Amino acid sequence: QIFPDLELPAVGGGVLRxxxxxxxxxxxxxxxxxxxCPFCNEQMAAFASATEALAQxxxxxxxxxxxxxxxxxEFVEKHHIPFxxxxxxxxxxxxxxxxxxxxxxPQRGHFLETTGFxxxxxxxxxxxxxxxxxxxxxxxxDVIRLVTFMKSLAx
Numbered sequence: 001q002i003f004p005d006l007e008l009p010a011v012g013g014g015v016l017r018x019x020x021x022x023x024x025x026x027x028x029x030x031x032x033x034x035x036x037c038p039f040c041n042e043q044m045a046a047f048a049s050a051t052e053a054l055a056q057x058x059x060x061x062x063x064x065x066x067x068x069x070x071x072x073x074e075f076v077e078k079h080h081i082p083f084x085x086x087x088x089x090x091x092x093x094x095x096x097x098x099x100x101x102x103x104x105x106p107q108r109g110h111f112l113e114t115t116g117f118x119x120x121x122x123x124x125x126x127x128x129x130x131x132x133x134x135x136x137x138x139x140x141x142d143v144i145r146l147v148t149f150m151k152s153l154a155x
Contacts, residue, residue: 001124001125002123002124003018003019003098003123004097004098005020005097006094006097009069010084016062016086020123021062021084022060022119023121023122025059025060025121026058026059026118026121026126027060027061027117027118027121028047028061028116028117030062030064030114031064031094031098031100031113031114032065033113034066034108035065035067035075036108039114039137040065043137043138043139044079044081046140047063047140048079048081053144054144057144057147058151059144059147061083062083062084062085062086063083063084063086064086064089065087065111065112066088066089066090066091066109066112068087069087069088071087072086072087091110091111091112094112098117100113100115101130101132113130113132114129115129115130118146126150
């Protein structure tokens with residue numbers, strides 16, 4: 001199944017277009033809960049730290065949440081995130097398009113639960129990880145191993 005078309009405003013201007021921005025490469029789409037989530041902070045820092053290894057494996061990464069642009073820009077700076085981040089995601093639209101779980105919490109409002117997708121170069125979903133709470137998410141090493149394996153099958 002091809003990842004559904006989504007467009008979100010990108011930090012610093014422009015638009016995050018999915019799956020188009022990942023076309024031609026293996027890709028990772030990370031939907032994270034928000035800048036306030038310690039598990040999301042760890043995941044995003046891990047992907048930022050693995051940028052070189054991911055690039056060597058031919059993998060592009062993008063991420064987004066419901067956070068506004070200011071909070072997302074701070075998040076990018078805090079973790080030195082080199083890949084494109086979207087902000088201000090509309091919960092209902094993302095849930096309808098991807099099947100991601102959503103949550104309402106008095107302190108945090110309405111947000112998306114962690115969801116991760118690995119896409120083939122044509123936008124086909126190779127792997128999807130849905131979480132109904134804070135844990136259960138993609139990690140860079142697993143993504144690199146999966147893509148390396150997928151490429152070996154094509155030889």
